[in-house]
Amino acid sequence: MKRFRLYVITGEEFHPSRTLKEVMREAMEGGADFIQLRDKKSTKKQVLEKAKMLRELTNEFDVPFIVNDHIDVALAVGADGIHLGQDDLPLVEARKLVGDKIIGISTHSIEQAREAERNGADYIGVGPIFPTKSKEDVVEPVTVSYLREVANEIKIPFVPIGGIKLHNVDEVLNAGGKSVCVISEVVGSSDVKGTCEAFIRKIKECET
Numbered sequence: 001m002k003r004f005r006l007y008v009i010t011g012e013e014f015h016p017s018r019t020l021k022e023v024m025r026e027a028m029e030g031g032a033d034f035i036q037l038r039d040k041k042s043t044k045k046q047v048l049e050k051a052k053m054l055r056e057l058t059n060e061f062d063v064p065f066i067v068n069d070h071i072d073v074a075l076a077v078g079a080d081g082i083h084l085g086q087d088d089l090p091l092v093e094a095r096k097l098v099g100d101k102i103i104g105i106s107t108h109s110i111e112q113a114r115e116a117e118r119n120g121a122d123y124i125g126v127g128p129i130f131p132t133k134s135k136e137d138v139v140e141p142v143t144v145s146y147l148r149e150v151a152n153e154i155k156i157p158f159v160p161i162g163g164i165k166l167h168n169v170d171e172v173l174n175a176g177g178k179s180v181c182v183i184s185e186v187v188g189s190s191d192v193k194g195t196c197e198a199f200i201r202k203i204k205e206c207e208t
Protein backbone atom coordinates (compact mmCIF):
# COMPACT_ATOMS: atom_id res chain seq x y z
CA MET A 1 0.00 0.00 0.00
CA LYS A 2 1.22 3.47 -0.92
CA ARG A 3 2.46 5.50 2.07
CA PHE A 4 0.16 8.42 2.93
CA ARG A 5 0.38 11.43 5.22
CA LEU A 6 -2.99 13.17 5.19
CA TYR A 7 -6.09 10.97 4.97
CA VAL A 8 -9.19 13.08 4.43
CA ILE A 9 -12.70 11.70 4.87
CA THR A 10 -15.72 13.38 3.31
CA GLY A 11 -18.20 15.16 5.56
CA GLU A 12 -20.74 17.07 3.49
CA GLU A 13 -22.57 18.34 6.58
CA PHE A 14 -19.53 20.57 7.24
CA HIS A 15 -19.75 22.43 3.90
CA PRO A 16 -23.47 22.95 3.16
CA SER A 17 -22.86 25.69 0.60
CA ARG A 18 -20.05 24.00 -1.32
CA THR A 19 -20.09 20.88 -3.48
CA LEU A 20 -18.38 17.64 -2.51
CA LYS A 21 -16.33 17.78 -5.70
CA GLU A 22 -15.05 21.32 -5.07
CA VAL A 23 -14.06 20.57 -1.48
CA MET A 24 -12.35 17.28 -2.18
CA ARG A 25 -10.49 18.72 -5.19
CA GLU A 26 -9.16 21.51 -2.96
CA ALA A 27 -8.15 18.97 -0.32
CA MET A 28 -6.06 17.04 -2.86
CA GLU A 29 -4.60 20.26 -4.26
CA GLY A 30 -3.48 20.96 -0.69
CA GLY A 31 -1.82 17.55 -0.37
CA ALA A 32 -4.47 15.12 0.91
CA ASP A 33 -3.09 11.82 -0.33
CA PHE A 34 -5.72 9.29 0.79
CA ILE A 35 -9.46 9.89 0.42
CA GLN A 36 -12.46 8.12 1.91
CA LEU A 37 -16.10 8.55 0.97
CA ARG A 38 -18.14 8.40 4.18
CA ASP A 39 -21.85 9.10 3.83
CA LYS A 40 -24.31 8.01 6.49
CA LYS A 41 -27.35 9.83 5.10
CA SER A 42 -27.71 9.08 1.38
CA THR A 43 -29.36 6.17 -0.39
CA LYS A 44 -27.13 3.48 -1.87
CA LYS A 45 -27.81 4.92 -5.33
CA GLN A 46 -26.69 8.37 -4.23
CA VAL A 47 -23.58 6.94 -2.55
CA LEU A 48 -22.78 5.16 -5.82
CA GLU A 49 -22.99 8.42 -7.78
CA LYS A 50 -20.70 10.21 -5.31
CA ALA A 51 -18.30 7.29 -5.40
CA LYS A 52 -18.13 7.39 -9.20
CA MET A 53 -17.36 11.12 -9.10
CA LEU A 54 -14.67 10.71 -6.41
CA ARG A 55 -13.11 7.75 -8.23
CA GLU A 56 -12.59 9.98 -11.29
CA LEU A 57 -11.34 12.90 -9.21
CA THR A 58 -8.89 10.82 -7.17
CA ASN A 59 -7.59 9.26 -10.39
CA GLU A 60 -6.74 12.78 -11.61
CA PHE A 61 -4.49 13.21 -8.56
CA ASP A 62 -3.30 9.59 -8.43
CA VAL A 63 -4.66 9.36 -4.89
CA PRO A 64 -6.01 6.09 -3.42
CA PHE A 65 -9.78 6.07 -2.96
CA ILE A 66 -11.49 4.18 -0.15
CA VAL A 67 -15.24 3.66 0.39
CA ASN A 68 -16.58 3.46 3.93
CA ASP A 69 -19.06 0.66 4.78
CA HIS A 70 -20.29 -0.22 1.24
CA ILE A 71 -18.22 -3.06 -0.22
CA ASP A 72 -20.55 -3.36 -3.21
CA VAL A 73 -20.10 0.32 -4.07
CA ALA A 74 -16.32 0.03 -3.70
CA LEU A 75 -16.28 -2.89 -6.13
CA ALA A 76 -18.70 -1.23 -8.56
CA VAL A 77 -16.61 1.92 -8.99
CA GLY A 78 -13.18 0.30 -8.87
CA ALA A 79 -12.19 1.93 -5.58
CA ASP A 80 -8.77 1.04 -4.18
CA GLY A 81 -10.27 -0.26 -0.97
CA ILE A 82 -12.83 -0.26 1.78
CA HIS A 83 -12.93 0.86 5.38
CA LEU A 84 -14.77 -1.33 7.90
CA GLY A 85 -15.71 -0.82 11.54
CA GLN A 86 -15.88 -3.35 14.36
CA ASP A 87 -19.57 -4.06 13.65
CA ASP A 88 -19.24 -4.34 9.88
CA LEU A 89 -18.53 -7.46 7.81
CA PRO A 90 -15.57 -9.22 9.50
CA LEU A 91 -12.21 -8.70 7.84
CA VAL A 92 -11.74 -12.37 6.91
CA GLU A 93 -15.08 -12.41 5.05
CA ALA A 94 -14.45 -9.03 3.44
CA ARG A 95 -11.08 -10.25 2.15
CA LYS A 96 -12.85 -13.03 0.23
CA LEU A 97 -14.93 -10.40 -1.56
CA VAL A 98 -12.33 -7.74 -2.30
CA GLY A 99 -9.19 -9.82 -2.92
CA ASP A 100 -6.08 -7.69 -2.69
CA LYS A 101 -7.83 -4.34 -2.43
CA ILE A 102 -6.93 -2.23 0.60
CA ILE A 103 -8.90 -3.07 3.75
CA GLY A 104 -8.80 -0.59 6.63
CA ILE A 105 -10.26 -1.47 10.02
CA SER A 106 -11.35 0.89 12.82
CA THR A 107 -9.81 -0.05 16.16
CA HIS A 108 -10.35 1.36 19.62
CA SER A 109 -8.22 -0.95 21.79
CA ILE A 110 -4.93 -2.80 21.55
CA GLU A 111 -6.77 -6.15 21.33
CA GLN A 112 -8.72 -4.93 18.29
CA ALA A 113 -5.52 -3.57 16.74
CA ARG A 114 -3.71 -6.90 17.24
CA GLU A 115 -6.64 -8.83 15.80
CA ALA A 116 -6.82 -6.61 12.71
CA GLU A 117 -3.08 -7.01 12.16
CA ARG A 118 -3.28 -10.79 12.63
CA ASN A 119 -6.19 -11.07 10.17
CA GLY A 120 -4.41 -9.18 7.41
CA ALA A 121 -5.72 -5.60 7.56
CA ASP A 122 -3.74 -3.26 5.32
CA TYR A 123 -4.05 -0.42 7.84
CA ILE A 124 -5.97 0.40 10.99
CA GLY A 125 -7.69 3.55 12.19
CA VAL A 126 -6.83 4.35 15.82
CA GLY A 127 -9.32 6.53 17.59
CA PRO A 128 -10.96 8.62 18.59
CA ILE A 129 -7.81 10.29 19.85
CA PHE A 130 -9.74 13.36 21.05
CA PRO A 131 -13.47 14.06 21.48
CA THR A 132 -15.27 14.44 18.16
CA LYS A 133 -18.74 15.49 17.06
CA SER A 134 -18.32 14.03 13.57
CA LYS A 135 -19.42 10.49 14.47
CA GLU A 136 -22.60 9.70 16.38
CA ASP A 137 -21.82 6.29 17.88
CA VAL A 138 -18.31 7.16 18.98
CA VAL A 139 -16.53 5.53 21.92
CA GLU A 140 -14.59 7.41 24.65
CA PRO A 141 -11.34 8.99 23.44
CA VAL A 142 -8.46 6.53 23.46
CA THR A 143 -5.89 9.30 24.20
CA VAL A 144 -2.43 10.05 22.84
CA SER A 145 -0.72 7.80 25.36
CA TYR A 146 -2.69 4.86 23.93
CA LEU A 147 -1.54 5.95 20.48
CA ARG A 148 2.05 5.65 21.72
CA GLU A 149 1.33 2.05 22.75
CA VAL A 150 0.03 1.27 19.25
CA ALA A 151 3.06 2.95 17.66
CA ASN A 152 5.38 0.79 19.77
CA GLU A 153 3.69 -2.51 18.99
CA ILE A 154 1.72 -2.55 15.75
CA LYS A 155 3.70 -3.13 12.55
CA ILE A 156 1.08 -2.40 9.87
CA PRO A 157 0.28 1.23 8.97
CA PHE A 158 -1.99 2.91 11.53
CA VAL A 159 -3.75 6.23 11.22
CA PRO A 160 -4.88 8.33 14.21
CA ILE A 161 -8.40 9.74 13.83
CA GLY A 162 -10.91 11.72 15.87
CA GLY A 163 -10.84 15.36 16.90
CA ILE A 164 -7.52 16.03 15.19
CA LYS A 165 -7.04 19.74 14.52
CA LEU A 166 -4.13 21.95 13.51
CA HIS A 167 -3.82 23.05 17.14
CA ASN A 168 -3.41 19.49 18.54
CA VAL A 169 -1.81 17.56 15.68
CA ASP A 170 1.68 18.02 17.19
CA GLU A 171 0.59 15.90 20.18
CA VAL A 172 -0.45 13.14 17.77
CA LEU A 173 2.80 13.31 15.81
CA ASN A 174 4.89 13.37 18.99
CA ALA A 175 3.12 10.21 20.16
CA GLY A 176 4.29 8.32 17.08
CA GLY A 177 1.64 9.18 14.48
CA LYS A 178 3.19 9.33 11.02
CA SER A 179 -0.05 10.26 9.29
CA VAL A 180 -3.40 11.66 10.39
CA CYS A 181 -7.01 11.21 9.36
CA VAL A 182 -9.28 14.24 9.50
CA ILE A 183 -12.84 15.23 8.66
CA SER A 184 -14.17 18.48 10.14
CA GLU A 185 -10.95 20.48 10.47
CA VAL A 186 -10.30 20.05 6.74
CA VAL A 187 -13.67 19.89 4.98
CA GLY A 188 -15.28 22.48 7.29
CA SER A 189 -12.48 24.97 6.72
CA SER A 190 -12.99 28.19 4.76
CA ASP A 191 -9.56 27.44 3.26
CA VAL A 192 -9.51 23.69 2.60
CA LYS A 193 -6.32 23.78 0.54
CA GLY A 194 -4.44 25.93 3.05
CA THR A 195 -5.53 23.73 5.95
CA CYS A 196 -4.27 20.60 4.16
CA GLU A 197 -0.99 22.33 3.37
CA ALA A 198 -0.59 23.27 7.03
CA PHE A 199 -1.20 19.63 8.13
CA ILE A 200 1.30 18.35 5.56
CA ARG A 201 3.92 20.91 6.70
CA LYS A 202 3.57 19.75 10.31
CA ILE A 203 3.72 16.06 9.38
CA LYS A 204 6.82 16.60 7.23
CA GLU A 205 8.52 18.62 9.99
CA CYS A 206 8.19 15.56 12.22
CA GLU A 207 9.89 13.36 9.64
CA THR A 208 13.15 15.30 9.71
Ligand SMILES: Cc1ncc(COP(=O)(O)OP(=O)(O)O)c(N)n1
Pocket residue numbers: 007009036038068069083084085086088104105106107124125126135159161181
Ligand atom coordinates in the same frame (compact mmCIF):
# COMPACT_ATOMS: atom_id res chain seq x y z
C1 LIG B 1 -9.66 5.80 8.83
C2 LIG B 1 -10.94 5.56 9.52
N1 LIG B 1 -10.90 5.16 10.82
C3 LIG B 1 -12.07 4.94 11.47
C4 LIG B 1 -13.27 5.09 10.83
C5 LIG B 1 -14.57 4.78 11.51
O1 LIG B 1 -15.19 3.66 10.91
P1 LIG B 1 -16.45 2.95 11.62
O2 LIG B 1 -16.02 2.52 12.99
O3 LIG B 1 -16.94 1.90 10.71
O4 LIG B 1 -17.48 4.08 11.75
P2 LIG B 1 -18.17 4.89 10.59
O5 LIG B 1 -17.15 5.75 9.93
O6 LIG B 1 -18.73 3.90 9.62
O7 LIG B 1 -19.21 5.69 11.30
C6 LIG B 1 -13.26 5.49 9.49
N2 LIG B 1 -14.40 5.66 8.79
N3 LIG B 1 -12.09 5.72 8.86
Ligand SMILES: Cc1nc(C(=O)O)sc1CCOP(=O)(O)O
Pocket residue numbers: 106107125126127128129131132133134135138161162163164181182183184185
Ligand atom coordinates in the same frame (compact mmCIF):
# COMPACT_ATOMS: atom_id res chain seq x y z
C1 LIG C 1 -15.28 8.70 11.42
C2 LIG C 1 -14.59 8.64 12.72
N1 LIG C 1 -14.13 7.45 13.23
C3 LIG C 1 -13.55 7.63 14.41
C4 LIG C 1 -12.99 6.51 15.20
O1 LIG C 1 -12.52 6.74 16.30
O2 LIG C 1 -13.01 5.40 14.68
S1 LIG C 1 -13.54 9.22 14.94
C5 LIG C 1 -14.32 9.72 13.54
C6 LIG C 1 -14.68 11.14 13.25
C7 LIG C 1 -13.49 11.98 12.83
O3 LIG C 1 -13.90 13.25 12.47
P1 LIG C 1 -13.20 14.59 12.95
O4 LIG C 1 -11.87 14.66 12.29
O5 LIG C 1 -14.12 15.67 12.46
O6 LIG C 1 -13.13 14.55 14.43
Ligand SMILES: [Mg+2]
Pocket residue numbers: 068069083084085088
Ligand atom coordinates in the same frame (compact mmCIF):
# COMPACT_ATOMS: atom_id res chain seq x y z
MG1 LIG D 1 -18.35 1.82 9.26
